[in-house]
Amino acid sequence: MNSNLFHNILNVLIAVTAALTAFLLATGCTTLPTGTLECSESWINPTWSTIAITVMGVAKSLVNIARDGFGGLVKRQPPVE
Numbered sequence: 109m110n111s112n113l114f115h116n117i118l119n120v121l122i123a124v125t126a127a128l129t130a131f132l133l134a135t136g137c138t139t140l141p142t143g144t145l146e147c148s149e150s151w152i153n154p155t156w157s158t159i160a161i162t163v164m165g166v167a168k169s170l171v172n173i174a175r176d177g178f179g180g181l182v183k184r185q186p187p188v189e
Contacts, residue, residue: 112181112183112184112185119168120168123168124161128161129145132145132147135151137149
């Protein structure tokens with residue numbers, strides 16, 4: 109695995125994790141003392157929020173693919189000068 113592939117995997121994981129947490133908290137979920145999310149007060153079903161976050165993560169990847177092609181997701185990057 110080269111650094112570009114690792115970078116793109118991390119981008120997707122970071123975007124999904126941060127956005128999911130922020131969106132659920134914004135819609136009424138609360139964090140319990142154990143660190144888990146409790147969403148009975150949320151106005152949106154957590155399933156829908158999960159789908160929305162997934163769509164955003166996929167959209168980011170599609171932008172990268174449109175820009176660099178599939179090969180661009182795994183190709184070695186030139187050294188920084």
